[in-house]
Amino acid sequence: MAVYTDITEDDLSRFLAAYDAGTLLSYKGIAEGVENSNFLLHTTKGALILTLYEKRVDPNDLPFFLGLMHHLAERGLSCPLPLPRSDGALLGELSGRPAAVISFLEGMWLRKPAAKHCREVGRALAEMHLAGEGFAITRPNALSVGGWRPLWEKSAARADEVEQGLEDEIAGELAALETGWPKALPTGVIHADLFPDNVFFIGDELSGLIDFYFACNDLLAYDVAICLNAWCFEKDGSFNLTKGMALLAGYESVRPLSDAEAAALPLLSRGAALRFFLTRLYDWLMTPPGALVVKKDPLEYLRKSRFHRQVRNPAEYGLSR
Numbered sequence: 499m500a501v502y503t504d505i506t507e508d509d510l511s512r513f514l515a516a517y518d519a520g521t522l523l524s525y526k527g528i529a530e531g532v533e534n535s536n537f538l539l540h541t542t543k544g545a546l547i548l549t550l551y552e553k554r555v556d557p558n559d560l561p562f563f564l565g566l567m568h569h570l571a572e573r574g575l576s577c578p579l580p581l582p583r584s585d586g587a588l589l590g591e592l593s594g595r596p597a598a599v600i601s602f603l604e605g606m607w608l609r610k611p612a613a614k615h616c617r618e619v620g621r622a623l624a625e626m627h628l629a630g631e632g633f634a635i636t637r638p639n640a641l642s643v644g645g646w647r648p649l650w651e652k653s654a655a656r657a658d659e660v661e662q663g664l665e666d667e668i669a670g671e672l673a674a675l676e677t678g679w680p681k682a683l684p685t686g687v688i689h690a691d692l693f694p695d696n697v698f699f700i701g702d703e704l705s706g707l708i709d710f711y712f713a714c715n716d717l718l719a720y721d722v723a724i725c726l727n728a729w730c731f732e733k734d735g736s737f738n739l740t741k742g743m744a745l746l747a748g749y750e751s752v753r754p755l756s757d758a759e760a761a762a763l764p765l766l767s768r769g770a771a772l773r774f775f776l777t778r779l780y781d782w783l784m785t786p787p788g789a790l791v792v793k794k795d796p797l798e799y800l801r802k803s804r805f806h807r808q809v810r811n812p813a814e815y816g817l818s819r
């Protein structure tokens with residue numbers, strides 16, 4: 499359930515008057531999503547998405563997120579375009595929250611993606627990496643290697659409640675990643691959360707990417723590692739090599755990985771698994787019962803982390819060299 503803040507029809511109509519968006523015909527809350535409140539609007543000019551940014555989003559980051567969508571859409575990437583208000587601003591305020599209106603993207607996310615879809619995702623990720631070049635604003639990744647220890651320290655003492663021995667296991671993994679994390683790989687704007695629920699398809703054709711609210715500047719190959727984690731494992735926890743091959747081939751059809759990026763994939767994939775394990779663990783332990791935030795299973799990412807720890811060679815992800 500991701501409608502944390504209620505809105506009234508009167509407030510919404512007043513808010514929309516600042517846009518060239520037509521007259522409001524209907525609106526409804528969107529149940530999916532985790533971070534923000536989203537509404538689907540129908541106006542005399544068509545469908546739109548209204549997002550109210552909730553507490554976990556820093557308002558200072560909003561010009562980065564909205565400006566990035568604008569930058570990427572202008573360069574031909576299929577993603578939502580923020581609508582400007584008549585005063586030119588991309589951001590307004592509704593029900594006491596920062597709020598933006600963005601274009602509606604047709605398509606649906608895939609509950610059971612196949613290898614052919616992974617290939618499309620790899621290609622779109624590389625296109626995003628190229629389209630992000632030249633974006634003027636920067637945003638460091640608070641959820642990269644430097645951010646993991648502070649996050650871990652908030653949960654470490656209770657980690658064994660989730661699985662016996664977890665406190666020691668994660669302490670060791672974190673220390674290993676801090677020591678070995680690559681520093682000299684190509685950087686740029688990354689999506690940082692390109693999970694299946696953030697990629698829309700119409701039939702088998704990728705129609706666009708959404709949810710740029712974790713986007714930041716970081717290692718481009720780290721974004722590839724996030725996608726290997728999110729797209730190429732099966733429900734039983736096994737890595738699907740065919741999907742890995744497809745995702746990497748799709749990526750490299752647009753932006754070939756350097757030898758150093760390829761060699762770093764096992765470590766980057768471990769890091770990506772730890773990053774999602776840590777945010778999920780924090781939410782799992784700290785979210786009070788009855789809160790609206792959807793808690794996702796941290797153990798799914800613990801299993802992925804353990805898989806990556808025994809990978810010795812990027813060929814094990816399907817990278818052909």
Ligand SMILES: Nc1ncnc2c1ncn2[C@@H]1O[C@H](COP(=O)(O)OP(=O)(O)O)[C@@H](O)[C@H]1O
Nearest residue numbers: 528530531532533534536547578601602603709
């Ligand atoms: N531009 C868009 N076009 C169509 N649907 C959208 C768009 N943006 C968001 N949605 C819908 O809202 C849901 C939640 O959006 P998302 O940005 O993932 O939220 P959150 O940041 O809270 O996780 C998506 O799964 C999708 O159904």
Ligand SMILES: N[C@@H](CCOP(=O)(O)O)C(=O)O
Nearest residue numbers: 531532533691693774778794
């Ligand atoms: N993809 C993250 C959670 C963030 O959810 P989103 O709805 O913003 O994509 C995870 O799976 O842990």
